[in-house]
Amino acid sequence: MDLKELVEQIAVKVAERISELEEASELEVTSCGELCQKPKLLILTEDHGTACHELLENESLKHKYEMICSLNDESQDLQQFDKIVLGSLSNSSLGKITEGIGDTPFTALVIRSILMGKQIIVPNEAMELFQYRETAPKLYYGMMMQKLEFLKHIGIEFCIGDQLEPVIFGDECVTEKNSTAKEDSKALCQPCENISDNSVKFTKRIITERDIREAYEQHATQICISEKTIITDLAREYAEQKGISFTIG
Structure with a gap:
């Protein structure tokens, strides 16, 4: 076998290998497109x-x-x-x-x-x-x-x-944008604490309607919050319907 024939055979093998790699690459892209589709x-x-x-x-x-x-x-x-x-x-x-x-x-x-x-x-x-x-x-x-x-x-x-x-x-507990500490996240999810028969105190920074419902189930008519507490609109509406007031303390 002379040098020219050897080079031709090598070129054919290289071309076949490149073709195989291209086909495998196309299959991988197709598979990823099917399996990795975003919701x-x-x-x-x-x-x-x-x-x-x-x-x-x-x-x-x-x-x-x-x-x-x-x-x-x-x-x-x-x-x-x-x-x-x-x-x-x-x-x-x-x-x-x-x-x-x-x-x-x-x-x-x-x-x-x-x-x-x-x-x-x-x-x-x-x-x-x-x-x-x-x-x-x-x-x-x-x-x-x-x-x-x-x-x-x-x-x-x-x-x-x-x-x-x-x-x-799907996050269960919503924390403030600037809060990254685990302790802050836990504090936001703490339940309210009874401070009297008709009053409850929240230690959370964000109060939702669900929190007001829980307070109402405890027969609360007054909720004690801090100055920085955020109350959602639905929470305020529910509290107003049930005659629950908010105090700073």
Whole structure:
């Protein structure tokens, strides 16, 4: 075998090996695409505003989820989404959804999501109802709050805007952004401490509606908090309904 034939055979072997490596690489990419697909997060809004853009630009969420903003397309395939965030919820839609009336693309999609058992999350800032807290007649406002309570009882989650990302990620205890110590995290989750027959004291930095419910079950009419305590809107609403007041101490 002369040198020319030897070089040709080597070239053929190298070409075959390169072809094998390319095919293996294509198979690996395809497999990774199938196995490593991100879960999908749907953002539903009644109007195309800024709420959806803030979520779509969130780097932490983009790293974990494939996010889609729907402009109320009733043909949307909801089965593919793991979680759904409502970027807005007007009083009109609140009333319709609780009555099972899906006469708009938005309410129809939300009702379908509920019936399919999807995890639905609503930031308090998306609620139109809270804008009328100071002006609405208490009786009428209480009636609307009962509709909100109904949605909570069927599994829809409500949270303040700062808690939205942890809620989406499924974190059980929401800590402050600047707090990284384990001790701070534990302190936020401590239960309230009885200080009298009708008063309870919270050591948590963020008080949610669930905390107020627990206090109410203890027959509390007064809750003692610190000056830096954060009280969510739903917690304030529930406390107001049940005649529970807050004091600094």
